[in-house]
Amino acid sequence: MKFNRIIQGDALAELKKLPASVAQAIIADPPYFNVLENEAWDTQWKTAADYLAWCDEWVAESMRVLRDDGLAFIFGQLGKREHTFLHLMSRLSQQHQFHDLIIWDRAVGYDERRDSFTPQYEMILVLRKSDDVKFNKDAVRIPYDAATIDLYLRDKRYKDKDARRAHLESGKFATNILRVPSLKGISKEKCGHPSQKPLNLIDKLIACSTNAGDLVIDPFLGSGTTAAAAKKLKRKWLGIEKDASYFKIAKRRLSAKAPITKRKSSIP
Template identity: 75%
Template sequence: MKLNTVIKGDALKELKKLPNASVQAVIADPPYFNVLEDEAWDTQWKTPEAYLAWCKRWVAECLRVLKDDGLCFIFGQLGKREHTFIHLMSQLCLQHAYHDLIIWDRAVGYNERRDSFTPQYEMILVLRKGEKVKFNKKSVRIPYDAETISAYLRDTRYKNMEARKAHLEEGKFATNILRIPSLKGLNKEKCGHPSQKPLALISKLISCSTDAGDVVLDPFLGSGTTAVAAEKEGRPWIGIECDATYAKIARQRLKTSRITLS
């Protein structure tokens, strides 16, 4: 099993080579099907049914290689009138165990529309394999500002103020709506992929679902965000990417990141 190396190849073929129950978390950001209409990889399926059948095959492989207490995160997005991801979520939840649905609030809208609300979110379907999962809730706490902490500490209803202060200083627990700005304009993270996800978002998913040393799998590595996030969090990773250009970008990005980390 190749760790910490970008694997150039087809996701489904490469997934079949991995051992059962060998990874702790899967971060999958696949083609969305006719959402990014200018990208050949997003429009390669002739029908929604063909896309759904393909997705069910690679998701089944991801669940096979997932450990019993692992989580599988699957990104999805709706187009202006394209809603195949809704059907995909429904079908996957009939075949596998549903765990959660995370809303990624991109903070800014995209694709302005005249006849409906401007979209501002993407979805992350979370599937589990077993009844119990590894979830580090404290790792994704959101800090309170000093003014908020001071205001809460003036509430006399709390008897043990030291314990209350310690809790407040750790921050509040994150909800399943994650507000993290998308990569816009001249953002220094951008490196040439049209659907690149923010490092902060992927880091949250990795840190909440794994411990140091746990293996993270990304079957659609793209520009390498999952790999960079995993290394920063101290997790080994497996990354599969079929496009030679994106695989090259991912390798260069990792090289730069490793220099920074050292």
């Protein structure tokens, strides 16, 4: 099995070709179903039932290729057009073992609603195959600033000052609400995909669930963020992408030999 490569093809078909129990982590950012209404890949299903049935299949194959101690991260969001993810989370959690629900706080909302609060988050459903999973909380600690460390060291309840300082200098443990600003059009990281996730967010998912040398698989690679994060963190990776334009963008991004030509989205 070859690693560190992008397969151009259908996610479900290509996942079926892979051996069982090879991936330490699955990072999946699939179509959300009729959210990006001007993108053909997000509106290809006639009904929500069709979309959910498709998700059943590719998630089952993803769980098959996942190691027994691995984790699968599946992106989605809720809203008037995005409520299908609520049903998807319910049925997937009945078919597979639920591990966690992570909230991605995008830091900035997108103001498209007049009759409800401005949406500012997306969700990441985390599934597992067993109770014994690989998870490293220390890998995603959040640093304290010097002033905060100095303040907390004055707390007289802690007798072992050296141990307390070591803990504080390591940073606080991250919660399952991850605040990472979403990418804007002017971001240097933006590659032309309308739902591209920030590298810093994917870094955290890979860092907490894998070690150097482990394999990360992304069935919907898009512009290549998961592969870029895995490469940076010295993990093996394998990406699948059906769209020819995104496939080319990801290849160029990962080769780092030429500037990326941004693909124009049909989103106004």
